[in-house]
Amino acid sequence: MAKVDTSLVAHLPLFAGMTPEALDEILREARSARYPRNSAIFEQGADAQCFFLLLHGHVRAAKTTPAGEQIVVRYVAPGETFGLAMAIGAARYPATATAVDDSVVLIWPTSAWPRLVERFPALAANTLQTVGTRLQESHTRILEMSTQQVEQRIAHALLRLAKQSGKKLDHGIEIDFPISRQDIAQMTGTTLHTVSRILSGWESQGLVESGRQRIILREPHRIVVLAERSADNGAA
Amino acid sequence: MAKVDTSLVAHLPLFAGMTPEALDEILREARSARYPRNSAIFEQGADAQCFFLLLHGHVRAAKTTPAGEQIVVRYVAPGETFGLAMAIGAARYPATATAVDDSVVLIWPTSAWPRLVERFPALAANTLQTVGTRLQESHTRILEMSTQQVEQRIAHALLRLAKQSGKKLDHGIEIDFPISRQDIAQMTGTTLHTVSRILSGWESQGLVESGRQRIILREPHRIVVLAERSADNGAA
DNA sequence: CAACCAGTTTGCGTTAGCGCAAAACAGGGT
DNA sequence: ACCCTGTTTTGCGCTAACGCAAACTGGTTG
Numbered sequence: 001m002a003k004v005d006t007s008l009v010a011h012l013p014l015f016a017g018m019t020p021e022a023l024d025e026i027l028r029e030a031r032s033a034r035y036p037r038n039s040a041i042f043e044q045g046a047d048a049q050c051f052f053l054l055l056h057g058h059v060r061a062a063k064t065t066p067a068g069e070q071i072v073v074r075y076v077a078p079g080e081t082f083g084l085a086m087a088i089g090a091a092r093y094p095a096t097a098t099a100v101d102d103s104v105v106l107i108w109p110t111s112a113w114p115r116l117v118e119r120f121p122a123l124a125a126n127t128l129q130t131v132g133t134r135l136q137e138s139h140t141r142i143l144e145m146s147t148q149q150v151e152q153r154i155a156h157a158l159l160r161l162a163k164q165s166g167k168k169l170d171h172g173i174e175i176d177f178p179i180s181r182q183d184i185a186q187m188t189g190t191t192l193h194t195v196s197r198i199l200s201g202w203e204s205q206g207l208v209e210s211g212r213q214r215i216i217l218r219e220p221h222r223i224v225v226l227a228e229r230s231a232d233n234g235a236a
Numbered sequence: 237m238a239k240v241d242t243s244l245v246a247h248l249p250l251f252a253g254m255t256p257e258a259l260d261e262i263l264r265e266a267r268s269a270r271y272p273r274n275s276a277i278f279e280q281g282a283d284a285q286c287f288f289l290l291l292h293g294h295v296r297a298a299k300t301t302p303a304g305e306q307i308v309v310r311y312v313a314p315g316e317t318f319g320l321a322m323a324i325g326a327a328r329y330p331a332t333a334t335a336v337d338d339s340v341v342l343i344w345p346t347s348a349w350p351r352l353v354e355r356f357p358a359l360a361a362n363t364l365q366t367v368g369t370r371l372q373e374s375h376t377r378i379l380e381m382s383t384q385q386v387e388q389r390i391a392h393a394l395l396r397l398a399k400q401s402g403k404k405l406d407h408g409i410e411i412d413f414p415i416s417r418q419d420i421a422q423m424t425g426t427t428l429h430t431v432s433r434i435l436s437g438w439e440s441q442g443l444v445e446s447g448r449q450r451i452i453l454r455e456p457h458r459i460v461v462l463a464e465r466s467a468d469n470g471a472a
Numbered sequence: 473c474a475a476c477c478a479g480t481t482t483g484c485g486t487t488a489g490c491g492c493a494a495a496a497c498a499g500g501g502t
Numbered sequence: 503a504c505c506c507t508g509t510t511t512t513g514c515g516c517t518a519a520c521g522c523a524a525a526c527t528g529g530t531t532g
Contacts, residue, residue, distance in 0.1 A: 063375055067466045069383045073375055088368025094375070121357040128364045131371055132324025138374035139299055139309055139330070145381050146425035147305045150489070181510065189382035194489060196510060212498060212509060386519070416479065430519060432481055448479060448528065474532095481526070488520090496511070502504090 009106075012079050013130060014053065017122045026116060026123070030106040035099035037178075041083070044096040048085035050107045054078050057103025058165065058177040062186065063095045072186040074134070075100070075177075077164050086110045087127055101177045145189050151198055153188040155227035158208075162217055173220055178213035245342075248315050249366060250289065253358045262352060262359070266342040271335035273414075277319070280332040284321035286343045290314050293339025294401065294413040298422065299331045308422040310370070311336070311413075313400050322346045323363055337413045381425050387434055389424040391463035394444075398453055409456055414449035 006023050009015060015023050032055070035041055041052070044064055059076040073095050076082045085093050108116075117124045144153050158175070166173040181192040181199070188195070199215075202208045207223055209216040217223055242259050245251060251259050268291070271277055277288065280300055295312040309331050312318045321329050344352075353360045380389050394411070402409040417428040417435070424431070435451075438444045443459055445452040453459055 063379050065379060065383050067383070071379050071382045073378075084368070087364050088372060089365050090368075090372070094372055117357070117361060121353070121360065124357065124360040124364055125353060128323050128360055128367060129325050131364060131367050132320070132326075135367055135371045135374060136324060136326070136330055138371060138378065142309075142374065142377060142381065142425070143299050143301060143307050145378065146307045146422070147301050147303070180508090186382070189378070191490060192510080193491080193512090197489095197512080200511070210510095417481095418479080427520065428480080429482090429521080432479095433519095436481065476529105476531080478529090479527085481524105483524090484522090486519105486521080487517100490515105490517085492514090492516105494511100494513090496509105498509080499507095501506090 008055070009053070009079075012053075014081055014123070014126050016126050018120065022120050022122075026120065027106070029112050029116065030108050032104060032106050035103045035105065037099060037102050039099050041097040041099060041103075041105070042093050044094065045092050047091055048083065048093050048110050050083060050109055051081065051086065051113065052083045052097075052108075053081050053106040055104040055106060057099055057101045059103055059105075060098050060100050060183070061095045062098070070186055071189070072183055074137075075161065075165065075179075081127070081130065084127065084131070086113050087131060100179070150188065150190045150194055152227055152229065153190070154184060154195060154198055155223050157184060157187045158215065158217060159220070159223060159227060162220065166217075169216065172209070172216050172218040174214075174216045179215065180213050244291070245289070245315075248289075250317055250359070250362050252362050254356065258356050258358075262356065263342075265348050265352065266344050268340060268342050271339045271341065273335060273338050275335050277333040277335060277341070278329050280330065281328050283327055284319065284329050284346050286319060286345055287317065287322060287349065288319045288333075288344075289317050289342040291340040291342060293335055293337045293341075295339055295341075296334050296336050296419070297331045298334070306422055307425070308419055310373075311397065311401065311415075317363070317366065320363065320367070322349050323367060336415070386424065386426045386430055388463050388465065389426070390420060390431060390434055391459050393420060393423045394451065394453060395456065395459060395463060398456065402453075405452065408445070408452050408454040410450075410452045415451065416449050 006020060006027060009027070010020070010023055015026070018026075030053075035057070041059060042048075042050075044062075054076050056078055058078075059082060061073040061076060061082060062070050063073050064070050076097075082097055083093060085091070144156060148156075161175050161179070162173045165176055167176040181195040185192045185195045199208060199210055202223075203210060207217070207219045207226075209218055242256060242263060245263070246256070246259055251262070254262075266289075271293070277295060278284075278286075280298075290312050292314055294314075295318060297309040297312060297318060298306050299309050300306050312333075318333060319329060321327070380392060384392075397411050397415070398409045401412055403412040417431045421428045421431045435444060435446055438459075439446060443453070443455045443462075445454055
């Protein structure tokens with residue numbers, strides 16, 4: 001089994017407050033794997049045999065309705081865990097995970113979780129922290145969907161992506177993984193048509209520069225203004 | 237300090253897998269309090285000095301935007317915990333909690349949490365389970381808001397309330413705490429006007445019976461049909 | 473018992489955003 | 503270099519739901 005360098009992951013929230021020996025012991029139970037761009041990591045409904053830690057790349061977690069409509073639950077950035085079905089006592093994955101870029105992950109068998117938690121209680125505490133934060137973010141998203149209109153939601157979504165996975169450019173920030181209009185629509189609860197129209201509008205105002213699965217925020221500050229503008233204080 | 241009967245709470249998920257002695261020790265750190273109907277338990281943004289376990293009554297957790305709009309995050313039923321800001325490492329409550337009915341709660345000081353978790357690791361594991369479940373429910377809600385129309389969302393919301401806090405009647409199920417049209421609107425991301433219109437419609441079809449802060453589902457099965465109907469297979 | 477008040481109902485005009493359809497576009501593979 | 507496929511753009515009509523305004527209801531209070 002390939003050895004994982006502890007120094008690369010020691011600083012992650014998941015391992016906060018752990019001794020190097022503990023970390024070493026935990027990592028010994030993991031294997032690593034590479035997923036090429038656009039490959040499935042696991043499918044919604046499959047039994048949750050493993051949980052994951054993303055080392056490199058980007059992963060999209062999406063949920064599908066019986067009718068086949070999808071929403072993006074979140075984009076996973078390097079250093080984050082995903083596929084934690086066992087944390088909530090679920091036997092099956094509640095969402096589908098896809099590598100949107102060539103990705104490298106650490107993989108633990110779900111069966112190892114109880115033992116690891118027993119031996120390293122900090123693991124449960126740290127995971128609780130993470131899951132709690134995600135719950136908050138979820139609530140914020142619900143709040144936005146309930147109270148803001150589409151343009152503002154898209155602005156927020158892009159700013160969040162920029163913060164989480166933005167690559168600083170000379171002038172602007174680029175979302176550094178492939179993302180389509182459709183994906184943004186599924187993050188914000190709208191349609192790809194509406195997203196396209198809005199981004200076109202922004203592009204003609206010089207706020208963004210975008211193309212095939214590529215988005216650069218040229219004027220982040222002005223986008224923040226859009227995001228925070230309430231329903232009535234529209235354009236002058 | 238009033239003594240709490242362990243047998244009343246021993247079966248709760250929060251205390252799963254704990255010895256009676258452990259439970260006793262945990263309960264010794266708690267005090268109990270009573271909140272009359274419509275009284276505030278804590279406010280969004282206040283520092284999170286305590287966390288709570290609801291024994292009797294019902295509590296509404298709501299989040300407010302800077303602009304003053306509200307959404308209902310969830311209704312807390314007896315046996316559930318709330319105000320777990322410390323679980324996610326937040327210093328302040330992310331939402332406001334209000335007793336919607338005369339309620340009795342157990343209260344622990346947030347400061348006791350680290351010690352309790354260290355002494356009883358199962359506490360963290362159980363809480364993780366709970367928070368994880370709530371995260372899933374959140375995602376389901378986002379999915380619904382993205383893909384379903386208002387009538388279906390309201391149907392789902394009422395069915396959920398009925399399941400969580402429904403009182404079985406001879407014919408039908410009554411939501412057994414006061415809930416207004418406005419509240420339902422804030423749960424489903426719509427306006428009280430729209431909720432009122434839809435409930436009026438249902439009432440004239442005999443699906444529900446409702447009045448001032450009171451709702452009885454008379455035909456739960458037919459409401460399930462409404463909830464599951466996809467966008468296109470409308471009325472015959 | 474009357475006045476009040478919070479919650480509810482309903483009508484009506486408006487509109488943000490959807491849905492369909494079709495065209496333009498951009499890569500990647502052979 | 504060319505085709506093929508997946509993505510993006512844009513036009514146009516439509517409608518679900520909003521927003522405002524006004525009337526109504528039933529429980530509570532002085």
